[in-house]
Amino acid sequence: MPHLNMVQAINQALAQEMERDDRVVLLGEDIGKDGGVFRVTEGLWERFGAERVIDTPLSESGIVGTAIGMAAYGLRPVPEIQFLGFAYAALDQIFTHAARIRNRSRGRYSCPMVIRTPYGGGIKAPELHEESSEALFCHMPGIKVVVPSGPYHAKGLLLQALRDPDPVLFLEPTRLYRMIREEVPEGEYTIPLGKARVVREGKQVTVVSWGSMLERVLKAVGPEAEVIDLMTLSPFDAETVLASVRKTGRAVVVQEAPKTGGFGAEIVATIAEEAILYLRGPVLRVAAPDVTMPLPKLIDAYLPTMDHISNAVQEVLRY
Amino acid sequence: MPHLNMVQAINQALAQEMERDDRVVLLGEDIGKDGGVFRVTEGLWERFGAERVIDTPLSESGIVGTAIGMAAYGLRPVPEIQFLGFAYAALDQIFTHAARIRNRSRGRYSCPMVIRTPYGGGIKAPELHEESSEALFCHMPGIKVVVPSGPYHAKGLLLQALRDPDPVLFLEPTRLYRMIREEVPEGEYTIPLGKARVVREGKQVTVVSWGSMLERVLKAVGPEAEVIDLMTLSPFDAETVLASVRKTGRAVVVQEAPKTGGFGAEIVATIAEEAILYLRGPVLRVAAPDVTMPLPKLIDAYLPTMDHISNAVQEVLRY
Amino acid sequence: MPQEILATFNVRRLSILDPDGNVDEALMPELPDAELRRMYEMMVLLRTYDNRALALQREGRLGTYPPSFGQEAAQIGSAFALKPTDWVFPSFREVGIHLTLGYPIAQLYQYWAGDERGQRGPDHLNIFPFCVSVGTHLPHAVGAALAARYRKDPVAVAVFFGDGATSKGDFHEAFNMAGALNAPVVFVCQNNQWAISIPVREQTAAATLAQKAFGYGFEGIQVDGNDVLAVYRGVKEALDRARDGGGPTFVECLTYRMADHTTADDAARYRPPEEVASWRERDPLLRLERFLARRGLWDEAYRNQVQEQVQQTVDAGVRAMEEIPPPERSDLFTYTAAAPTPRQAAQLEES
Amino acid sequence: MPQEILATFNVRRLSILDPDGNVDEALMPELPDAELRRMYEMMVLLRTYDNRALALQREGRLGTYPPSFGQEAAQIGSAFALKPTDWVFPSFREVGIHLTLGYPIAQLYQYWAGDERGQRGPDHLNIFPFCVSVGTHLPHAVGAALAARYRKDPVAVAVFFGDGATSKGDFHEAFNMAGALNAPVVFVCQNNQWAISIPVREQTAAATLAQKAFGYGFEGIQVDGNDVLAVYRGVKEALDRARDGGGPTFVECLTYRMADHTTADDAARYRPPEEVASWRERDPLLRLERFLARRGLWDEAYRNQVQEQVQQTVDAGVRAMEEIPPPERSDLFTYTAAAPTPRQAAQLEES
């Protein structure tokens, strides 16, 4: 099996699904001739043509809005937003329309599309290139949110997302794009949405994470920790988390985003609602501080570190 | 003291602050000659002129963006978004700019403005007129979120918000606009932001709520409950909540929004992190289901009811 | 040449039928008498439907309702220009389109009564749900148009919106995307000159809306929106061009909102009664009556017959609407997604 | 008249200085020799600053950097048209403005090295921070312009952006708001013909960007963006008009991005070398040199002297930048809001 990085794995998933299903079309800024600013769509314009790999004007809202119309017509568009920080302009289209068209039309129309976007910090890029605002999307019924934590899962989750009947936001942790190489089967395979995975079993504390933080978690914690990769944030797999917490009695949630109102809050709240009688101590969150995301010189002081993670784990183990 | 409803109280606060501070200017759709679709700005155009009460084109992003420029120049603009459901188009301006200009310019520029918008359900209005998406804003460092639960607090909180050095989202629960009348002092008074209030003391369970749900909470719960009105959601007054929970050992959080990822999750997570040793049982959330907000025929089946609230309270009291 | 003129643009205005009912024969579209009469019948239907909506709203049987009074020609003329395979993206004030295309009246009322199920149109109609968030549906039309072209379907897409919508960023991004990608889409603006209390001259400093198209590299034209023949011709030419690969067109129908914005509005607060009165004289229905009368296609007897017929149709629609059982709580959960999440499933079970 | 012409718009193009350095004297702005030379010096400074930025980036001392090569005239000409009391809203590729206005070079480099503190400009400069989110700063300029007018300050506002920005909804909403409210703002587009890999002809179907102004009811003009005199004149007239209550103007500076989009880009992937080469001949600096030489204001000695001087200025800026101590973790917390929240305060105390 070839060793691929996440850029290659995503590229392969897109190419395979485009080959298999002519409803799949890509659109976005610089995804065609340039192959995408991270080269994720490299070679696809040459292979599938400008009708299926559409270079668009610079207009995030228009890109998503156009994709919505394509999806309603019966295609399976894959809009790319160049960086998550520029998706804020498309939130209206996502919240008002993509997430609601099935309901608004009582099933007459639907919106099967995958919004792909690089996300997360640690790449030393300009402002708004390192946002981690997944929580915004997880509060909106009607849209799924998927975050792979490595090449293998990126490919399988993306193939599944591309076949989902409803809109999926597919957040690609930019820091991992070329950091991790994994064996990735050449053929098609899918990983179900809405299911978390236990990456490492442990007995004393459950550590829940996703995306690029997972890599830090795995380095920071010892065998005492059961590590869960959520993979899908919306809808998230509460059962896997709760089953683990019921076993370990302790939990730490690690998110990259600012603490307050992040998706970690939902995990903790769910535990507090449904597994509290098993808890031996506080459920702690490891997160960025509640400040504006800084430029590169301070990004390392902002993002949660392995120390933060292991300190939190040690703290809950005191109970 | 005159008995005012919330529309009148807000109108009075705006008028008084405009009188006191010529930096305050209003802008939005239909706020001038028409006096606002809920009459909140009635009479202000006549009194302060079209230069200070600006009827704008239909463009929510442009309204907020224009206000940002005004604020940077030294004014204290008060953009109105006609309904919160149309503020999604302005999220980019709010998240990318209003919330960050102070930081981006390292204090050289700031963005003192109050975005006012009717919000919440139960008014039997068309689609997107009853959204309750406050949680989206509470995850963004740099912007405050304030929700009054009645006329008296609306006036005092709004006057304070108008004097805040940073951007404030002021969410006006539409269902309460004309429902509650209270004694409202004619003169100026302010209520600090970032402080919750204990509306009713109780010993056995803490019920946390805000905005239009508070009215239902107060009707649904008995003297066993300590009822907290958050008033400011961002930054929220964790201390008041925690102190109460440490006393009662039980908590229920009532929000109008869909459950998952709502602001209630943050409250519960904070309790689970910081008051777990005092908790006797689960912390429950009462919330709307995780579905697309319906049209009027189903709105009553969607919004949390007094029954939901009292059932949750009874449930936690079992522990 | 230091101060060169790089290009020149003319804003054209098309009108065919004058207020007295005379037509410019050179521009008169080819329409059989039966079609001309059907146009009239649909305009009467729309007005009757609207009047009944207001009555139902007053009785508490409908929610907030935005009537089309004054805009009948702009809507019906556009609808006649459509082919059944074309796709339509309406805003919230073009029920004239729905009626012409045969959307069930009961479902239209059902929607305005606050029941989402009214939005599920018949499967053979390619009409999108009403869009309440002003102007945000324009990009969808562009996307559908690109999809149709990709599928090589001989389809054009028409999207309808008001003058207020022209101020939204979505208008711009959709227009620009359509131009850049040469999408087979026709943008039809119902310029009724008001967006709630904002007159179009405060909505934009542009003297016409049609000229906005020039910024996107395609044609914009103003048509007399109270002239059903001009609207028909303008929209039809644009749709034909779109189907032929000629790209997008913007058609501004200049008309007038004769009533309040909605039943929740009081237009007397912000606009002079004289203005409203002056437009009452330009009523598109009267104008078409005069034209048909000149052609010998209209007389009192015919009018009475149409009105009676239409009244029955509307009555039947109202009855059918009122027979629809109310939605169930479980309906909340059916269409948020194709399949419920575990948490949604649990919430459905609760209370 | 059934097919009336309602209005006609001409897209004008202004150029003064031809590639050989000849000027159209009728259009030549009044500029003392010293100012002409200062224009040249600033253009050399910008180019030198840019070259150094690329070198620093290669050495890992700066982050991703977007150079201005080829756009010196479009930037410096605009900056010269500004009065000190005017307000400026830049995008991320107009450091020529900053340099002309006297923004400290050390802080510019500091910013591009990834240090937010570079954005705190001197208090006497009314220049907003760089805006990375393309086009989203346009409404801010409109707001500042309205605020200035409200304050009766004799101030105009200039906002700078690229061709790609013209596709954003914010462009539209800002332009329309400015037109509708007659704001004293000048929109200056640096049309360098590329938005990363998207050429302007794919960005929009409009043949010129200038014509986009017509849709908003105000004037749009294209100027030769490699002609510093035309840029100066076009922008100055627009600013004067704004200060005089004449409302907004759109000035399209047609220029060319001679380098990669940024240091992270490789333009050879998507554009032909011939195109780049053809623009090298139209280098705005060469053109100004020729003009100055004809006026007896330029010779090799002068050039060498300018280059040396500018080199020293840039060197000093780099040295000053490198002497700035790195930011502290506590700096994260200083400016999210005027005062920290209790939770922020606690987070500041932690690790």
Place this chain on the structure above:
Amino acid sequence: EAEPEAVPTAPREPLATPSVRKKARELGISLYGIRGSGPHGSITHEDLEGAQPAAAAPHPLAED
């Protein structure tokens, strides 16, 4: 990391996590009088081990 607040004053109520409270309930043990050895003086599962069921107090929280 977020440290549970130090106990401001002597607690009216013994400190214990919900799981300890649950076990105490199941065992019929009153938390009063048990010396907590956990963080902030909280009663741990181990602390419950030596404790005797309180015959007279069917519900440890009955004082409310």
